Amino acid sequence: xxxxxxxxxxxxxxxxxxxxxxxxxxxxxxxxxxxxxxxxxxxxxxxxxxxxxxxxxxxxxxxxxxxxxxxxxxxxxxxxxxxxxxxxxxxxxxxxxxxxxxxxxxxxxxxxxxxxxxxxxxxxxxxxxxxxxxxxxxxxxxxxxxxxxxxxxxxxxxxxxxxxxxxxxxxxxxxxxxxxxxxxxxxxxxxxxxxxxxxxxxxxxxxxxxxxxxxxxxxxxxxxxxxxxx
Amino acid sequence: xxxxxxxxxxxxxxxxxxxxxxxxxxxxxxxxxxxxxxxxxxxxxxxxxxxxxxxxxxxxxxxxxxxxxxxxxxxxxxxxxxxxxxxxxxxxxxxxxxxxxxxxxxxxxxxxxxxxxxxxxxxxxxxxxxxxxxxxxxxxxxxxxxxxxxxxxxxxxxxxxxxxxxxxxxxxxxxxxxxxxxxxxxxxxxxxxxxxxxxxxxxxxxxxxxxxxxxxxxxxxxxxxxxxxx
DNA sequence: CGGTTCGTTGATCTATCTCAATTAATGTGG
DNA sequence: CCACATTAATTGAGATAGATCAACGAACCG
Numbered sequence: 001x002x003x004x005x006x007x008x009x010x011x012x013x014x015x016x017x018x019x020x021x022x023x024x025x026x027x028x029x030x031x032x033x034x035x036x037x038x039x040x041x042x043x044x045x046x047x048x049x050x051x052x053x054x055x056x057x058x059x060x061x062x063x064x065x066x067x068x069x070x071x072x073x074x075x076x077x078x079x080x081x082x083x084x085x086x087x088x089x090x091x092x093x094x095x096x097x098x099x100x101x102x103x104x105x106x107x108x109x110x111x112x113x114x115x116x117x118x119x120x121x122x123x124x125x126x127x128x129x130x131x132x133x134x135x136x137x138x139x140x141x142x143x144x145x146x147x148x149x150x151x152x153x154x155x156x157x158x159x160x161x162x163x164x165x166x167x168x169x170x171x172x173x174x175x176x177x178x179x180x181x182x183x184x185x186x187x188x189x190x191x192x193x194x195x196x197x198x199x200x201x202x203x204x205x206x207x208x209x210x211x212x213x214x215x216x217x218x219x220x221x222x223x224x225x226x227x228x229x230x
Numbered sequence: 231x232x233x234x235x236x237x238x239x240x241x242x243x244x245x246x247x248x249x250x251x252x253x254x255x256x257x258x259x260x261x262x263x264x265x266x267x268x269x270x271x272x273x274x275x276x277x278x279x280x281x282x283x284x285x286x287x288x289x290x291x292x293x294x295x296x297x298x299x300x301x302x303x304x305x306x307x308x309x310x311x312x313x314x315x316x317x318x319x320x321x322x323x324x325x326x327x328x329x330x331x332x333x334x335x336x337x338x339x340x341x342x343x344x345x346x347x348x349x350x351x352x353x354x355x356x357x358x359x360x361x362x363x364x365x366x367x368x369x370x371x372x373x374x375x376x377x378x379x380x381x382x383x384x385x386x387x388x389x390x391x392x393x394x395x396x397x398x399x400x401x402x403x404x405x406x407x408x409x410x411x412x413x414x415x416x417x418x419x420x421x422x423x424x425x426x427x428x429x430x431x432x433x434x435x436x437x438x439x440x441x442x443x444x445x446x447x448x449x450x451x452x453x454x455x456x457x458x459x460x
Numbered sequence: 461c462g463g464t465t466c467g468t469t470g471a472t473c474t475a476t477c478t479c480a481a482t483t484a485a486t487g488t489g490g
Numbered sequence: 491c492c493a494c495a496t497t498a499a500t501t502g503a504g505a506t507a508g509a510t511c512a513a514c515g516a517a518c519c520g
Contacts, residue, residue, distance in 0.1 A: 021438070039348055042434045047348040061337040064330065069341050069439040093326070100294065103333050107291040110336065111299050113343035118269055118277040120351045121395030125508070156466065165351030170508050172468060204272045208251070209299040355476075386498060397477050402500060418485095 018059065018072045026082045027059040033078030034154050038162065039070040048163035050112060051075070051136060051155065055143045060106050063088045076154045104211075111209045120165040123204070125174045128164045130203030133184065137193055138207055153191035178202070248289065248302045256312045257289040263308030264384050268392065269300040278393035280342060281305070281366060281385065285373045290336045293318045306384045334441075341439045350395040353434070355404045358394045360433030363414065367423055368437055383421035408432070 018024050020039060035052040049070065052058040062068055063085050092099035112135070119128045140151045155163075161171045178184050183199045185192040193199055248254050250269060265282040279300060282288040292298055293315050322329035342365070349358045370381045385393075391401045408414050413429045415422040423429055 037344075039344065041348065041352050045352045047351045049344045049347055061340065064334050064337050065341070065441050067438070067441070069441070070344060096323070099329075103336075104294050106333075106340065107295050107336060110291065110340040110343055111295070113340055113347060114267075114269065114279045114300060117279055117343060117347050117350060118271065120347060121277045122271050122275045157468095158466080167509055168466095169468090169510080173508095176468090208297070211295050211297070211299070387500095388498080398498095399478080399500085400476055403476095406500090 018062070018068055020068055020071045022068045023066055024059065024062045024068060024085075026084045027057060027063050027088055029081040029083060030054055030056045030058060031079040031081055034075040035072055035078055036075055036159070036163070037070050037072050046162045047165070048159060049116070050109070051163070053136070053139050053143060054145065057083075057102065057105055060088075060102050060109075075159065108211050111211060115209045116163075125164070125166050125170055126177060127203055128166070129160065129171065129174055129178060130183065130199050131205050132160070132164060132203070133191060133193070134200055134203050134205035134207075135210070137191070138210065138212075142212060148192075149194070149196065150190060150192040152189060153186060154189050248292070248298055250298055250301045252298045253296055254289065254292045254298060254315075256314045257287060257293050257318055259311040259313060260284055260286045260288060261309040261311055264305040265302055265308055266305055266389070266393070267300050267302050276392045277395070278389065279346070280339070281393070283366070283369050283373065284375065287313075287332065287335055290318075290332050290339075305389065338441050341441060345439045346393075355394070355396050355400055356407060357433055358396070359390065359401070359404055359408060360413065360429050361435050362390070362394060362433070363421060363423070364430055364433050364435035364437075365440070367421070368440065368442075372442060378422075379424070379426065380420060380422040382419060383416060384419050 018028075030052050032054055035058065036048045037050050037052065037058060038046050038048040040046050050058070052072075058072060088102075092102065115131075115135075119131050123131065136153075136155075137146060137151055140146050145151060157171045157175065158168045160166070161168045164171070166174075175186060178199075179186070181195075181198070181202070183193070183195045183202060185194055199205070248258075260282050262284055265288065266278045267280050267282065267288060268276050268278040270276050280288070282302075288302060318332075322332065345361075345365075349361050353361065366383075366385075367376060367381055370376050375381060387401045387405065388398045390396070391398045394401070396404075405416060408429075409416070411425075411428070411432070413423070413425045413432060415424055429435070
């Protein structure tokens, strides 16, 4: 971003708290931090649908669909670029390539949802956690946030459970199995992948569904396209 | 469709068998029948991601993402409108309103994925089945395929299990509970909702995530927009 | 330094799975 | 239109992955 136009503001956690049923007037590009999308059931349990990493636009659908059907919460303090729908409108009309990039972004989103469905529906707790770790690690790596097989991991065990359809207690026990198998180290909010191939195999991880193709992902393409245009 | 242009052909089940990893050159609009999208795990179990009903474009993402990350199968004989990507390209460029409608379609798709994730991750077998029945009934109703609280239901118990992350046996037992609770009748490939409110409550069903809003859904809007343009 | 969140552990319980048959539909060729 | 083959639904018995409940220790935070 060379210059910040008046209607593109950066905000912090506060603005990020979009809620189910809301009619937001902006979309958001996450610049720093980690967030998640989720929904609460009638009985009060929570399902997390995705973790949002720097470079993600996680609100694009609010631009087209108008009402939110889920909520967003931060896992850490976040910095976001707030993009008013009016601006989205203008950008996508003036720059079809960007519109295409944002569309692609939302489609990769959907592909990730499908993969999570597969995990939750058909994989064991051990496989699920391994798979998720591969995914988050890979996506962080793409945006340059991995170093020495290690990434910042602010996701609590309770949040992991809510993402994977597991109880906190079972997550805890399964994490210990992954540690015992020498696949990972996890402490102080830092995840280190000790045995990359082992972890991939444990999680049946195949990154095709992320549609990374070239080094640049849909997400970074999208963010890059927006930056260029500013 | 007033006239069928040369590059818009209707096809049957055969053409529909798109496979994981393929690079399709067409997208498909389902005209008649029921299909599903799915993926097979390494251990050979299957997860169904969605059921596709008449009016659905279920391949839009292949237009943008190029490679398929899942497969499509028919549940019944189907009739589809095959739309070459070249045509998609032309249509979306010439008619931004249609591009927008198709985009919206893919976003509703994603919303449905999220809801399924919630079901699989956090709802009981009983709730899951009730919820799915509400969804499919509602969507069929929107396209005029429901009559007297009753719809054609070609989904086998094994397929239900694959969609909901349950075993066939458990699906069978849970269906009998739903029958015993007088919520539904299900036989001869026909589902009758005997107690609509009861079923909705059992499944915690709230149709907001389908983004139907007005009588016309994103799906029908989309199909209608395409038909108009032909 | 006291309160809150997060991680860990033990004991018990249960929803759902697996395996294995059996019955009921559905379809097909002769 | 019947005999056989195949697919779909049903039932029983036993096994288990993961849930729940209840503590407790550790880390973090103002």
